[in-house]
Each structure stands twice: as C-alpha cells, then as structure tokens.
Amino acid sequence: MFDLLYDRSLNKHIGDPKQREQFKEIAPLYMKHAFWDTQPVVHIGDRLHKEASQGAIEKKEVKDVKPTPYSLVEGFEWTTIDLSNDKELNEVLYQCRERCRSMNF
Numbered sequence: 001m002f003d004l005l006y007d008r009s010l011n012k013h014i015g016d017p018k019q020r021e022q023f024k025e026i027a028p029l030y031m032k033h034a035f036w037d038t039q040p041v042v043h044i045g046d047r048l049h050k051e052a053s054q055g056a057i058e059k060k061e062v063k064d065v066k067p068t069p070y071s072l073v074e075g076f077e078w079t080t081i082d083l084s085n086d087k088e089l090n091e092v093l094y095q096c097r098e099r100c101r102s103m104n105f
Contacts, residue, residue: 029044037043069078081088
C-alpha cells in the first residue's frame with residue numbers, strides 16, 4: 001500500500017522522469033528503518049556539532065573498561081577478528097549482507 005501511495009505522490013509532485021528517479025534513489029534514506037532507527041549511529045537529518053562527529057563515543061580510562069566481555073544471548077559468542085585476514089573480513093561482510101537481506105533492507 002505504501003508503495004502505491006509513494007508512486008502516486010511522486011508522479012503528482014515530480015513530473016520530470018529524471019528527477020523522479022533521483023528522488024527514488026535517495027528517498028529510502030529518509031524513511032523509517034526498524035533496525036537502524038534503534039541504533040546509536042548518526043541518522044540522516046541529525047545535526048552534529050563539529051566535535052561530536054569525530055573521536056571516541058565514550059571517553060574512559062583503561063582501568064574503567066570492563067575486563068570481561070558482556071554476556072550474549074544463547075547461540076552467540078564473542079570473537080576476535082584479524083583485520084589483516086581477508087577470509088575473516090569476507091565472512092563478516094557476508095554475515096552483515098545476509099542479515100540485511102533477511103530484514104529486507
């Protein structure tokens with residue numbers, strides 16, 4: 001239903017086919033995203049202070065960092081990824097890509 005209303009609105013307000021296609025490309029960035037809207041990441045339209053756009057998310061001393069990892073739900077485990085290992089990086093990319101596909105991103 002949303003797609004039908006979206007297409008009708010697009011045709012009504014943007015007559016030029018080239019502009020309509022450009023709008024279709026960027027419109028998803030401004031729509032609601034069930035997963036990403038709940039994450040602590042910068043969202044389209046967020047206003048950032050210059051100092052907020054760089055650096056650590058949270059400033060802590062090493063002594064204040066929890067020495068053991070947080071527990072995960074059953075079936076998941078922490079692992080260390082070797083960023084210089086292409087095989088491991090490709091596995092992470094594959095997992096992220098499949099996760100997005102399963103959530104219809």
